Amino acid sequence: EPEVTQTPSHQVTQMGQEVILRCVPISNHLYFYWYRQILGQKVEFLVSFYNNEISEKSEIFDDQFSVERPDGSNFTLKIRSTKLEDSAMYFCASPRVLNTEAFFGQGTRLTVV
Amino acid sequence: KQEVTQIPAALSVPEGENLVLNCSFTDSAIYNLQWFRQDPGKGLTSLLLIQSSQREQTSGRLNASLDKSSGRSTLYIAASQPGDSATYLCAANYGGSQGNLIFGKGTKLSVKP
Numbered sequence: 380e381p382e383v384t385q386t387p388s389h390q391v392t393q394m395g396q397e398v399i400l401r402c403v404p405i406s407n408h409l410y411f412y413w414y415r416q417i418l419g420q421k422v423e424f425l426v427s428f429y430n431n432e433i434s435e436k437s438e439i440f441d442d443q444f445s446v447e448r449p450d451g452s453n454f455t456l457k458i459r460s461t462k463l464e465d466s467a468m469y470f471c472a473s474p475r476v477l478n479t480e481a482f483f484g485q486g487t488r489l490t491v492v
Numbered sequence: 493k494q495e496v497t498q499i500p501a502a503l504s505v506p507e508g509e510n511l512v513l514n515c516s517f518t519d520s521a522i523y524n525l526q527w528f529r530q531d532p533g534k535g536l537t538s539l540l541l542i543q544s545s546q547r548e549q550t551s552g553r554l555n556a557s558l559d560k561s562s563g564r565s566t567l568y569i570a571a572s573q574p575g576d577s578a579t580y581l582c583a584a585n586y587g588g589s590q591g592n593l594i595f596g597k598g599t600k601l602s603v604k605p
Contacts, residue, residue, distance in 0.1 A: 385535075410591060422536070422581065424592040435590040470535060477591045478523055481583075485535035 381405040385471050385484035392491055395460050400487045402454040402471030411454045412472040412481070413446065415439070422470065428454065429477075461491045494519045496584050498596035505572055506604050513567040513599045515582035520560045523587030527556055527567050530579045530598065539580075540567070572603045 384403040392398050404411050413425040426436040428446055443459045458465055471484045495518045505511050515525070524543045528536040540556040542549040542565065549556045555568040565582055579600045583593035 412592060414593075421597045422583070422593075422595040424594070427590055427592055435592060437592075468533075472536075472593075474591065477589070478585055478587050480538055480541040481526065481593060482538060483528070483536040488533070 381482075383471055383473055383482050383484035385469075385487050387487060388485065389488045390490070392461055392489070394463060394491055398458050398461055398489060400456045400458075400469050400471075400489070402456075402484055403452055404454055404471065404473040405475070405482060406452070408473035408475045408482075410434075410474055410477050411448070413456045414470045414472060414483075415467040416470065416486075417464075417467045425456070425469075458489075461489075463491050465489060466491045494584065494586060494594050496582060496594050496596040498580075498582060498599050500599060501597065502600040502602070504602040504604060507572060507574060509572050509603075510568070510570050511572055511601070513569070513580050513582075513601070515565040515567070515596055517563050517565075517584045517594075519584075519586065520563050521586060522558075522560060522584050524585045525556075525558055525565050526583045526585065526593065527554075527565075528581040528583065530581055532579075536581065569601075572601075574603050574605050577601055577603050 386401045411428040416422045426440045427434045445457045468486045470486045472481045474481045526541045527539040542558045553570040579598040581598045583595045
């Protein structure tokens, strides 16, 4: 069964460093999302991506965040200068078509020290 | 503001019991609602998607219902098993061009052998 794959599963980084989280969505899916879950908190929407551009972003998704689809298969989330409060589980998700069932990856646990 | 609430936050039941998890949403103009399972430190596994035009959706021992007018959804688990122990999340989709999900905080279910 096709699945969304995220790498790495766990990343530890020092405050101020740049990190890139990677996702390989299901191949025929057109919409891509990043969500995050701070420990003990709700899963929160960060950004949606369609047709090689951002279609919507939340207030969390400020200038330190960026997304891109560099090669037609990978979908990346970059955090330019990490802060302690960026420590969270980051999930990539893709429905095949907008507003249909969303499939989530296993997540990347980011720890900023 | 569109919000999703899940009560109770935690639930412990003996094996074999039937149980109901509750989800409420503040804005009844929902497009669909998705139930997920999350094991500790893991990703989100989609369980059921119920469209706004549906009242129920079933998969195996799981049954989800949706009542838009009252802003509620329930997830019914029949004949619970220890393997059902996990956190169950509901997420509302309000449709439109964004298609992002608004999550509840989840109900942590523990099924005792």
